[in-house]
Each structure stands twice: as structure tokens, then as C-alpha cells.
Amino acid sequence: MTASTPSGDATAVPSDDSMSASTADDRDTFLDILDLETHYTDGSLIGADPPVRAVDGVSLSIRRGETLGLVGESGCGKTTLGRTLVGLESATAGSVVVDGEDVTDLSGSDLRAWQRRVGVVFQDPQESLNDRLTVGEIVAEPLEAHDWGTPADREDRVFTLLEQVGLREEHFYRYPHQFSGGQRQRVAIARALALEPEFLILDEPVSALDVSVQARVINLLEELQAELGLTSLFVAHDLSLVRHIADRVAVMYLGNVLEVGSTDRVFADPANPYTRSLLSAIPGSSSPAPESLERVTLNGTPPNPRHPPAGCPFSTRCPAKITPADYPGLSADALGAIETFRDVLRERTRATSGLSDRLKRRLGRSSADRDLDVIATELFDDVDLPTSARAELDRAIATAGTDPAAALAVLEDAFGSVCDRESPAAHAVDDTGRRSRCLRHRPEYDDPRSDLS
Numbered sequence: 001m002t003a004s005t006p007s008g009d010a011t012a013v014p015s016d017d018s019m020s021a022s023t024a025d026d027r028d029t030f031l032d033i034l035d036l037e038t039h040y041t042d043g044s045l046i047g048a049d050p051p052v053r054a055v056d057g058v059s060l061s062i063r064r065g066e067t068l069g070l071v072g073e074s075g076c077g078k079t080t081l082g083r084t085l086v087g088l089e090s091a092t093a094g095s096v097v098v099d100g101e102d103v104t105d106l107s108g109s110d111l112r113a114w115q116r117r118v119g120v121v122f123q124d125p126q127e128s129l130n131d132r133l134t135v136g137e138i139v140a141e142p143l144e145a146h147d148w149g150t151p152a153d154r155e156d157r158v159f160t161l162l163e164q165v166g167l168r169e170e171h172f173y174r175y176p177h178q179f180s181g182g183q184r185q186r187v188a189i190a191r192a193l194a195l196e197p198e199f200l201i202l203d204e205p206v207s208a209l210d211v212s213v214q215a216r217v218i219n220l221l222e223e224l225q226a227e228l229g230l231t232s233l234f235v236a237h238d239l240s241l242v243r244h245i246a247d248r249v250a251v252m253y254l255g256n257v258l259e260v261g262s263t264d265r266v267f268a269d270p271a272n273p274y275t276r277s278l279l280s281a282i283p284g285s286s287s288p289a290p291e292s293l294e295r296v297t298l299n300g301t302p303p304n305p306r307h308p309p310a311g312c313p314f315s316t317r318c319p320a321k322i323t324p325a326d327y328p329g330l331s332a333d334a335l336g337a338i339e340t341f342r343d344v345l346r347e348r349t350r351a352t353s354g355l356s357d358r359l360k361r362r363l364g365r366s367s368a369d370r371d372l373d374v375i376a377t378e379l380f381d382d383v384d385l386p387t388s389a390r391a392e393l394d395r396a397i398a399t400a401g402t403d404p405a406a407a408l409a410v411l412e413d414a415f416g417s418v419c420d421r422e423s424p425a426a427h428a429v430d431d432t433g434r435r436s437r438c439l440r441h442r443p444e445y446d447d448p449r450s451d452l453s
């Protein structure tokens with residue numbers, strides 16, 4: 001955790017709330033995502049948990065003909081975002097605009113017409129292909145579902161598709177279990193292309209395959225994309241792969257897109273503290289991160305998407321968080337310990353809010369089973385704090401056992417910063433249309449890159 005002080009001489013950068021393409025690119029936009037939310041709510045009414053905010057306010061444009069990479073840690077909402085675009089999940093707010101029409105509102109034949117324009121390839125071809133059908137039947141499924149042509153037309157189309165993805169005629173009559181992983185994924189790609197979609201959603205399309213097979217499937221996807229002029233959303237964990245295949249990349253954290261820009265620029269000089277942390281975490285010579293990037297080890301794990309932080313989504317782990325106004329000189333260790341203690345208190349607040357038994361079970365053997373003053377002693381034992389900061393901490397510890405919410409309020413008053421209170425807008429961070437959401441892009445602060453390189 002590093003101190004950041006307001007700086008008067010930083011270059012002002014324009015900001016707005018969107019990560020969408022700039023106006024100059026609008027004519028090339030295929031799809032505009034605006035403040036999209038997909039929240040999952042439990043069925044039960046009494047004692048229901050808050051919804052899972054899987055996608056929590058994403059604004060993003062996908063340009064015609066491009067491959068947009070979507071990266072981020074497991075559970076950050078990548079799959080949900082992709083599924084919402086094609087109506088496999090229902091958006092709870094916001095819109096997805098294609099050709100001037102909001103496709104999140106569609107139903108019946110209008111929804112089917114939109115889905116026809118989109119092909120989807122999922123991660124695991126083992127699971128996504130029905131083993132009781134022949135390959136010919138699998139690839140013909142979408143054609144039949146959309147009543148495409150005559151039976152003879154459909155058969156011809158399937159043979160063409162098999163050839164297009166590098167399979168042979170005789171494969172038509174075989175079953176998925178008779179194929180290797182790479183071949184099965186080729187079948188899935190053929191099925192996704194059956195209705196000549198304009199847009200492909202590729203959700204971890206090669207991560208279930210052997211490394212030796214991955215390259216061949218990726219080459220196939222690249223060839224098809226060029227040949228058919230497709231627009232693609234490529235969801236992946238593997239940043240090296242995204243660097244190779246994507247024209248632009250969007251970086252997601254806790255249901256939010258925190259940075260989006262051309263792949264070259266984002267990988268050469270990530271602007272957002274989360275992007276920097278994500279890239280710097282890849283060890284070894286195959287890392288796609290620039291050598292100059294300081295290695296950042298993040299504290300803890302991402303927050304529970306049912307209980308995201310009030311301000312910046314990354315504020316509880318950010319190595320470039322703006323320091324509290326009253327304690328600008330606190331050490332990184334002190335700030336880290338305070339952040340961890342606040343996390344413990346948040347968890348305790350939730351565990352004591354009337355749902356304790358169920359939540360405690362879900363949290364497992366959590367800090368809720370331990371005395372808060374013991375946890376505080378362990379956390380702050382070796383940490384230097386100024387006397388006044390120590391007094392605030394003691395005040396919080398004194399009330400933590402009986403009223404963790406009050407203790408949290410004491411800590412937030414004393415040690416909270418603007419990052420705990422405000423959700424960052426998107427700022428243009430260079431002249432290539434790259435955008436990043438971080439409060440430190442505001443002109444009054446030092447750029448976050450200044451203490452993460």
C-alpha cells in the first residue's frame with residue numbers, strides 16, 4: 001500500500017462514467033454496453049441474502065470486426081457478462097444496444113433473431129456437446145432450431161462447416177466421445193458458426209485443451225475471424241493468449257470493467273492499479289508484462305460480490321489507494337493491517353446481522369469464531385502507528401466485540417479515504433482511446449503508475 005498525496009501539477013485528463021469507445025469510433029461500434037447490471041437473487045424471500053452483483057455497472061463498446069479480450073480473476077463476472085449479451089442471463093439494469101435497439105429487452109422471435117446473429121463457444125467441449133448425438137446432428141441443431149433451409153440444405157451446410165473447421169466428411173457420423181478435446185472444440189466452433197453469426201462469444205475456448213492443441217484451435221479461430229469478418233468477445237484467464245489474439249482488452253474486477261484499451265498499450269503500460277497487479281502476478285519469462293513493472297502482491301482475496309465495497313471496487317486491496325487525509329504518512333504495513341482489520345469487521349458485521357448461523361456456515365471457520373482483540377493484536381503487533389492513530393484503533397477495538405458496525409464506523413472515519421467513498425469514473429489515460437477507472441487519474445492526485453513502477 002503506497003501513499004498518494006494530492007499533486008497540483010498532474011495533467012488534467014477528461015473523464016466520464018463510461019468505458020465506451022470515444023465518439024470518433026462510434027461509427028465502428030457493433031455493440032454498446034451501457035451501465036449493465038446482472039444481479040443474481042436467491043429465490044427465498046425471508047432472510048434472503050443480498051443479490052450477487054456478478055455484473056455491476058459495465059459500460060463498454062465492442063467495435064465491428066475486432067476481437068475484444070475480457071480478462072480478470074475467477075468469479076469477477078466475465079462469463080455472466082458474455083451470457084447477458086446474448087440473453088442467456090437477464091440483465092437487471094442497463095442496456096446492450098445493437099443497431100440502435102436495446103437487445104436486453106427482447107423476447108420471443110425478436111430475441112431469437114438477435115441470438116441468431118451470435119455464436120457462442122463455451123470452455124469445455126466435453127460438457128457442451130451432447131454425447132448421444134452425432135457430430136452432424138450437433139452442428140445441425142441451431143439450423144433446425146431456426147428452421148434454416150430444407151433438410152438437404154442443412155446437410156450440405158454441415159459438411160461445409162466441418163470442412164471450414166478442419167474436420168472431414170466422415171466425422172459427420174461419429175460421436176463426440178470418439179474425438180480428442182481439440183476436435184470436439186472444432187465441432188463446437190462449427191456449431192457456433194452454423195447460422196453465419198456476425199458476433200462470436202468465445203468463453204475460455206481453449207483452456208480445457210492440452211497446450212499443444214491450444215495453438216491449433218487459436219489459429220483456426222483467427223483464420224475464421226479474418227475470413228468471415230467476425231466481431232468477437234474472447235474471455236480468458238490466460239493473459240499471454242489474450243495478448244496474442246485480442247485487438248483490445250477489457251480488465252474486469254468484481255463486476256466492473258476497470259481498464260479498457262488497445263492490447264498493446266494496456267500490456268506495455270497498464271494504467272489501472274488492478275491491471276498492473278494482474279500483469280505483474282505472472283511469473284517467468286513468458287510473462288506478457290513489461291520487465292519494468294514492479295511486482296505487486298495483493299492483500300487478501302476479492303470481496304464477496306454480494307457485499308462489494310461502497311467506493312472503488314478495488315479499494316480493499318489496492319496497492320495505490322489514496323491514503324487517509326488525516327494520516328498521509330502511514331506506512332504500507334499499517335495501512336495493510338487496518339484494511340485487513342476492516343475486512344474482518346465487515347465480515348463480523350454480516351455474521352451478526354440476523355443470518356449468523358447460515359452465514360457463518362458459508363464463511364466456514366472464519367474470523368467470526370475468534371476474539372477481535374486477539375486478531376487486532378496479531379495484526380498490529382509489529383506495526384508502527386502514531387499515537388493518535390493508535391488511540392483511534394483502540395477505540396475501535398474496545399467496541400468491536402459488541403458492536404462491530406460501530407467499530408467499523410470509527411475506522412472509516414479515521415482511516416477511510418476517498419477510495420472508500422466514491423466510485424471512480426472512467427478517465428482517458430492516453431490519446432488512443434484507452435480508459436481506466438481510478439480516482440488517482442484525477443488531476444489533484446499523482447498518477448497511480450508513479451508508485452507502481
Ligand SMILES: Nc1ncnc2c1ncn2[C@@H]1O[C@H](COP(=O)(O)OP(=O)(O)OP(=O)(O)O)[C@@H](O)[C@H]1O
Nearest residue numbers: 040052054072073074075076077078079080081305
Ligand atoms: N446462476 C448464478 N446464481 C448465482 N450466482 C452466480 C450464478 N452464476 C454465477 N454466479 C456468481 O457470479 C459471480 C460471477 O461469476 P462468473 O462465472 O460470471 O465469473 P467469471 O469471471 O466468468 O469466473 P470464471 O473465470 O471462474 O469462469 C461469481 O460470484 C459466481 O459465483
